[in-house]
Amino acid sequence: MKIIGERINDSRAQVKRAVSERDVAFIRRLAQRQVEAGADWLDVSAGASPQQEPDDLVWLVQTVQEAVDVPLCLDSANPRALAAAIKEVRQTPLINSISGEQMRLDGILPLVRESGCGVIALAMDDKGVPSGVEDRLTAIRPVVDELRRAGLPDERVFVDPLVMAIAANTESGQIALDAIRAVRAEFPDAHLCSGLSNISFGLPVRTLINRAFLTLALAAGLDTAILDPLDRELRKALLAAEVVLGRDRYCLNYTRAYRAGELNGPGAKARHK
Amino acid sequence: MKIIGERINDSRAQVKRAVSERDVAFIRRLAQRQVEAGADWLDVSAGASPQQEPDDLVWLVQTVQEAVDVPLCLDSANPRALAAAIKEVRQTPLINSISGEQMRLDGILPLVRESGCGVIALAMDDKGVPSGVEDRLTAIRPVVDELRRAGLPDERVFVDPLVMAIAANTESGQIALDAIRAVRAEFPDAHLCSGLSNISFGLPVRTLINRAFLTLALAAGLDTAILDPLDRELRKALLAAEVVLGRDRYCLNYTRAYRAGELNGPGAKARHK
Numbered sequence: 001m002k003i004i005g006e007r008i009n010d011s012r013a014q015v016k017r018a019v020s021e022r023d024v025a026f027i028r029r030l031a032q033r034q035v036e037a038g039a040d041w042l043d044v045s046a047g048a049s050p051q052q053e054p055d056d057l058v059w060l061v062q063t064v065q066e067a068v069d070v071p072l073c074l075d076s077a078n079p080r081a082l083a084a085a086i087k088e089v090r091q092t093p094l095i096n097s098i099s100g101e102q103m104r105l106d107g108i109l110p111l112v113r114e115s116g117c118g119v120i121a122l123a124m125d126d127k128g129v130p131s132g133v134e135d136r137l138t139a140i141r142p143v144v145d146e147l148r149r150a151g152l153p154d155e156r157v158f159v160d161p162l163v164m165a166i167a168a169n170t171e172s173g174q175i176a177l178d179a180i181r182a183v184r185a186e187f188p189d190a191h192l193c194s195g196l197s198n199i200s201f202g203l204p205v206r207t208l209i210n211r212a213f214l215t216l217a218l219a220a221g222l223d224t225a226i227l228d229p230l231d232r233e234l235r236k237a238l239l240a241a242e243v244v245l246g247r248d249r250y251c252l253n254y255t256r257a258y259r260a261g262e263l264n265g266p267g268a269k270a271r272h273k
Numbered sequence: 274m275k276i277i278g279e280r281i282n283d284s285r286a287q288v289k290r291a292v293s294e295r296d297v298a299f300i301r302r303l304a305q306r307q308v309e310a311g312a313d314w315l316d317v318s319a320g321a322s323p324q325q326e327p328d329d330l331v332w333l334v335q336t337v338q339e340a341v342d343v344p345l346c347l348d349s350a351n352p353r354a355l356a357a358a359i360k361e362v363r364q365t366p367l368i369n370s371i372s373g374e375q376m377r378l379d380g381i382l383p384l385v386r387e388s389g390c391g392v393i394a395l396a397m398d399d400k401g402v403p404s405g406v407e408d409r410l411t412a413i414r415p416v417v418d419e420l421r422r423a424g425l426p427d428e429r430v431f432v433d434p435l436v437m438a439i440a441a442n443t444e445s446g447q448i449a450l451d452a453i454r455a456v457r458a459e460f461p462d463a464h465l466c467s468g469l470s471n472i473s474f475g476l477p478v479r480t481l482i483n484r485a486f487l488t489l490a491l492a493a494g495l496d497t498a499i500l501d502p503l504d505r506e507l508r509k510a511l512l513a514a515e516v517v518l519g520r521d522r523y524c525l526n527y528t529r530a531y532r533a534g535e536l537n538g539p540g541a542k543a544r545h546k
Binding site: 166167172174177199203204205211212213215216236239240241245248249251258263264 | 447
């Protein structure tokens with residue numbers, strides 16, 4: 001599983017403050033901590049002050065790139081902010097996100113065509129949030145088609161099955177897992193990418209639900225997750241799931257994490273309480 | 274998921290001592306704690322002193338039944354101990370276990386025929402431990418046939434897919450999950466039951482591996498697990514997995530456990546560290 005670190009998002013109060021005060025040290029540290037914790041990309045989002053978004057996003061891109069050496073996931077619906085940010089990146093980024101909504105297609109497709117960036121593609125369109133598996137497929141098919149026409153191979157498309165809150169609908173988890181399997185079957189070369197925060201919205205002890213979903217989604221075919229790499233319990237659950245699914249050859253990652261002290265913690269001692 | 278509490282097993286030093294000293298208070302407390310923690314059955318095993326096994330098992334059955342009101346899982350390969358224990362039970366027990374090994378069939382089948390007890394059936398035979406999915410099916414088919422001929426409907430058969438250590442073979446987890454799906458498909462009315470201790474044998478922080486396996490096995494079709502109900506992190510993982518799989522209507526069990534304080538603990542605060 002590849003990890004997109006989600007922490008540099010100015011919908012979080014501390015990040016918002018750091019962006020508006022141009023607090024370089026805070027953002028650098030947050031970037032470094034996420035990469036140390038295993039992030040393969042860092043998401044950067046600066047939509048809190050829409051007028052300022054292009055400047056803020058460019059500043060975030062520059063600041064993060066001075067601190068770490070991973071590619072970025074440019075998280076914006078604003079084509080102007082994305083265009084400005086793409087000019088600054090040192091490594092090919094992901095654009096987060098496109099969808100079947102006409103405004104998104106019109107705004108983002110030209111950027112994809114020009115830059116060849118990878119892109120996260122949400123399984124939704126102007127009809128709104130889909131309710132089942134079939135309408136997710138109906139929404140994503142034309143998006144993948146458009147991306148292909150824009151010259152982007154499926155290998156650079158990260159389909160987001162659009163995970164909804166279980167608290168609102170008990171079936172949401174199963175729908176998300178079935179959608180992951182269905183997209184995987186229909187677009188075998190595309191990546192499958194999801195955030196974790198929606199699934200557990202409105203439930204207590206959300207990290208427990210996130211861990212279970214991540215484990216099951218990995219088995220279903222999710223290969224990329226937008227998550228908090230600093231959630232240590234989540235990382236432990238992921239390492240263990242990869243072992244059980246036979247995706248950690250000789251359990252090397254798991255035992256290496258153990259030797260580095262990363263598997264310790266109270267959960268480890270549950271049997272001995 | 275139904276739970277068979279595994280703690281009353283005299284391969285554990287404390288239980289062995291309690292059995293040999295006839296420490297009623299210790300066994301009663303261990304029974305009560307497991308049932309309070311959600312066990313649907315209690316496994317009782319007294320094989321540490323083979324000569325003594327019938328007496329020890331009968332004593333365990335009597336002692337546990339004085340403390341709690343759940344059915345027992347009589348864990349023995351000794352037909353004489355099982356026959357003596359079956360005479361003492363107040364509720365129809367499970368026998369743990371039969372297999373395709375001729376000695377087990379000869380010893381256990383007559384007891385099943387007489388008593389009508391449910392039975393855990395291991396997917397192995399005299400050829401030894403199977404290596405893949407197909408040889409597990411080959412081993413379990415004649416056992417299920419024999420049990421049917423003995424008058425036991427599939428609903429009272431608990432097939433154990435025989436989970437082996439991932440540390441010895443990276444594929445073991447995936448083989449176990451595939452075997453669960455295959456048995457579920459071929460014997461839709463039978464239960465699927467597994468212990469957790471084998472899967473993580475030889476790996477560090479075993480509870481992490483057990484939690485991931487339990488989550489994935491539940492999705493694959495496991496409906497009964499032999500585990501330590503006092504492993505609180507395991508129980509939390511199971512409650513969360515049932516939510517994500519849509520098997521906890523309106524998340525009632527999960528939120529009830531939350532209100533009872535059962536979901537608390539350090540893992541819950543991982544995001545805020």
